[in-house]
Amino acid sequence: MKNEDGKNQIPPHSLSHVVDILKTAIKKIDIFTQPEASSLEVKEDGSLIAKKKNRLEKFLGFAKSFMGPLLFATIRHQQEKKLYDLKQQILQARDVLQSHSSLIEKLKTGDSSQQKLANSALEAIQRYNSILKKDYKSLARYDFYNYERNNLLSDKEIKGQLIQLPHTVSIKYDASVYSDKTKTTLKELGIAFQANSFKKTHAVKQTTHKKAEQFMLDTFRMKAIRMIQSHLPQSYSTAEILQLITQSPINLELENDLVLIRQQLTIGPGSIIILFGSFKQSSDLMSMPIIDHIQLSSESTHSGFPYPSQHCGWALIDELVHAYTLRTEQIPLYRQIESRKKKLSQLLLFDPDYIAKSYQQFKLKRENFDKNKAIILPLHRQLQEAILKGCFLFTENNKKILSIFYEKIHSSVSPFDLLTSLQEEITRKFIQYPAKLLEDEWLEGNQTLLRKGTPAERFQQAKTILETSREQMISDISDLEENDISAYIRLIGSALGKASQNILLQYFSEKIGYAPPMLSDFERKVQLCAFEQLLVFLDDMEKPIDPTTDFIQDLIQKTQKDLAIFTQTIDELPAEALINELEIYFNSRYNSIVK
Structure with missing residues (x-):
């Protein structure tokens, strides 16, 4: 509606x-x-x-x-x-x-x-x-x-405890407005593009005469370069923009007398530019199409949690550190970290210096990762193997899936870009999306068991929503044409999605009203890894860039630290106090409610 x-x-x-x-x-x-x-x-x-x-x-x-x-x-x-x-x-x-x-x-x-x-x-x-x-x-x-x-x-449970509204985590920019017809058509194209996000378009569809098609692409790219140059910070050169445009997938669709072009460019962590173009096509196939409209829109999204491209080419997601707590005075460690995260989120969206720093670090990490892929990719594979072992999914068949996938990654134009985009896709579809479904059901459902049921019924319903959404996602991927990448997405998505389920159930327990589940040793490691990644990112962004930083060693150390979390015992890790604080908090909150 x-x-x-x-x-x-x-x-x-x-x-x-x-x-x-x-x-x-x-x-x-x-x-x-x-x-x-x-x-x-x-x-x-x-x-x-x-x-x-x-x-x-x-x-x-x-x-x-x-x-x-x-x-x-x-x-x-x-x-x-x-x-x-x-x-x-x-x-x-x-x-x-x-x-x-x-x-x-x-x-x-x-x-x-x-x-x-x-x-x-x-x-x-x-x-x-x-x-x-x-x-x-x-x-x-x-x-x-x-x-x-x-x-x-003056009561300690009320004093200073403000009601917090959601803070801005995303800003959008539109360069112009379409005519109603073009706007409607492009909107439908955009929806279709998102619906097929698993299918990476590497070649233009043959929608019109070959020569006319090339003319449209060349015109589109020339105008796009000028628009992007006026929009991006000076840290991007013309050569880099051209490389972005030529390497990113592009879609062409034919709609009546219009040829519609859509291209999405990732320009930095959480920052995308979407280019829409339309050309009027003559009935005479030998005549060149006339440019009707080109529009640039951009969106920057940042919660304060690092994207994979801001960590080591691999990272978890904000949902694993966003605990939905209502009585923050009882959890001082978490409250301090959440405050730092919110502040950084705003700086990365609105402060030019922080935005420039984020872009600079992103480019340096990508450059060093790709140049040293022979050193870093084996560490990444060890990390995925450790995660699969923790989920009891390290079978011979799954080892083969990893081997084929990392061979493909190694031979790609930019292993860093491919690896980070796939990790974002995995965490978005297997962690973020199920969490959103659960919250929406609780917020907007009138007769749902999440509102009307007993604590046990509420827990079971919340668990069912998360499980069903994950199973549906696996089914959707399986329905696509099987390839090396989809097999990897399904495998790692299943592992991380299942490992994240009880963490999400713990975080939602206070506001929905059920007993929080006890986390297994492996689930605690996933939770701990997310908080460790956040703490490292906060420390990195809150201090000036050190020109002597060895980004190769930085990438290696971050990957090795994540690997150590999944291979060492939980008592050896520094942020144990934080996840213990959350565990005690959610249990005490439930006990205080049921009394």
């Missing part, structure tokens, strides 16, 4: 239960943050009441709140219970808004009622965060003598 702008819209009927939960949480936060409220009460049904008092009532109430508990034990116990009940209601409301923050972002582009709900939630969050930060500028009046609110604002 789509709105007037063509964006995906959540069907209203699928949200009725979730909407009620959000409205209840918003109302509680609204009452807690009412500027002129003099006191707060909790009714028997758990709802909150804000009371406004005159000066005399304020004075008497304030005196009673301070003096009563000192003089009478009964008043002290009543006050402690009242504050405890209030705190639980506020924490519960805060958790609801925090855990549904990505849904609130989606509702901003929904129908009018969904937009209204999103605005109400955002206003409540903004007011709550302002009061926690003691920022009263946006409030016309504020009662500083509200005893209950003042007491809660």
